[in-house]
Amino acid sequence: MASMTMIEAIREAHDVAMAADDRVVVFGEDVGFFGGVFRCTAGLQQKYGKSRCFDTPINESGIVGTAIGMAAYGLKPVIEIQFADYVYPAYDQIVSEAARLRHRSNADFTCPLVIRMPTGGGIFGGQTHSQSPEALFTHVSGLKVVVPSNPRDAKGLLLAAIEDPDPVIFLEPKRLYNGPFDGYHDRPVTSWKKHPMGEVPEGHEIVPLGKASITREGADVTVLAYGTMVYVAEAAAEATGVDAEVIDLRTLLPLDLDTITASVEKTGRCVIVHEATRTSGFGAELMSLVQENCFYHLEAPMIRVTGWDTPYPHAQEWEYFPGPDRVGEALKKVMEG
The missing domain is CATH 3.40.50.970 (Thiamin diphosphate (ThDP)-binding fold, Pyr/PP domains)
Known part of the structure; x- marks a missing residue:
């Protein structure tokens, strides 16, 4: 390593x-x-x-x-x-x-x-x-x-x-790029709780395309995220106390639908998080797939937490990002459904 x-x-x-x-x-x-x-x-x-x-x-x-x-x-x-x-x-x-x-x-x-x-x-x-x-x-x-x-x-x-x-x-x-991210701040922290520094194998080790990773196990709600939003979702779950299962999709195409459906069938709820704009974002496709494959297991409407439908705002960058507070509100709302 x-x-x-x-x-x-x-x-x-x-x-x-x-x-x-x-x-x-x-x-x-x-x-x-x-x-x-x-x-x-x-x-x-x-x-x-x-x-x-x-x-x-x-x-x-x-x-x-x-x-x-x-x-x-x-x-x-x-x-x-x-x-x-x-x-x-x-x-x-x-x-x-x-x-x-x-x-x-x-x-x-x-x-x-x-x-x-x-x-x-x-x-x-x-x-x-x-x-x-x-x-x-x-x-x-x-x-x-x-x-x-x-x-x-x-x-x-x-x-x-x-x-x-x-x-x-x-x-x-x-x-x-430059270090761990705690979900709240744009600065390095001492360690990642789920993916600590120092655990990158030397030499040739592949991660298969098309296989998601469950970074936080939970029983109440499934959170689908990728990239930076994985850490935002984990921070929101810890801050709210909601027993959320966070899935890092890793590959959007091909998508690991088996891992997603197994989780949603277990939790009965789903929140989707991405940084991109909301309209026609990848979260809409995820929502459709969950609806088609897990409809009879859902106990509440799904919720998307995304960036704004606007040209990227320079001065309000951190308001644009889905943060733990916005994701936390979605977790609490879906739990009330």
């Missing part, structure tokens, strides 16, 4: 994958010489050379399009979009080319491509550095969508994504 932040764990996953397979190439804006704006690729160019870790122009469509061609050729590109907000110029390449390549070629070609993107708020980056666009990708057949919440999962899920034969959108919550 080694003590790592999420940044260090992501860097380690790159290193392990590149050492094991010379088809793995890493590129994007500032990822080579500088090591990435968040330093997730620091040292890789020095270790593996400029042909395997290199910088690109500021051209997201070109970055993704180049990576798709390389993947079809037989390489395994891992690209970084500097912020998730910057991906929109490349959206057509992702949807029309990467996601469809296997099917439109009758499996003659695949697209083993990983697109890494820092996501969410927490750095006061305003509207162009803080968005959570996961729902735009979960709607697209042919993609996988991953959101880790801790260093061990970040490393293991990234290794699994690199080894997957199809394109994976890998969203990294910025608030979790």
Whole structure:
């Protein structure tokens, strides 16, 4: 085991994958010489050379399009979009080319491509550095969508994504990059109660895509969350005293519906938490799936706790985030149903 932040764990996953397979190439804006704006690729160019870790122009469509061609050729590109907000110029390449390549070629070609993107708020980056666009990708057949919440999962899920034969959108919550998060404050704390620092295995250990994790067991209500919101949900449960079972989805596509339905059938209640805007957010899909699969087990209406339906507010970032108080109110309300 080694003590790592999420940044260090992501860097380690790159290193392990590149050492094991010379088809793995890493590129994007500032990822080579500088090591990435968040330093997730620091040292890789020095270790593996400029042909395997290199910088690109500021051209997201070109970055993704180049990576798709390389993947079809037989390489395994891992690209970084500097912020998730910057991906929109490349959206057509992702949807029309990467996601469809296997099917439109009758499996003659695949697209083993990983697109890494820092996501969410927490750095006061305003509207162009803080968005959570996961729902735009979960709607697209042919993609996988991953959101880790801790260093061990970040490393293991990234290794699994690199080894997957199809394109994976890998969203990294910025608030979790540099250390533990207690659910209330944007600052490191001494340890994570459920995912302590120092428990990241060295070497090659994957976390399978499509498998959720129960981070807090409970009997009264199921809370579905991912990324930063896992810790917000845990903090709300502890503050309210509600015996909540918190599920860290980890992978949004493919979704671990078996774990979700088993929990909701046990608790009879469900609260869904995500940072992205409410309307057409991924929580709506989760609510539909729970309704379709667990209707006769539900004892109260489900509740979503989300970001606002507004362009990302710079000055009111912390009011925009679902916090333990808002989640706690939802837990108490669903228990009254």
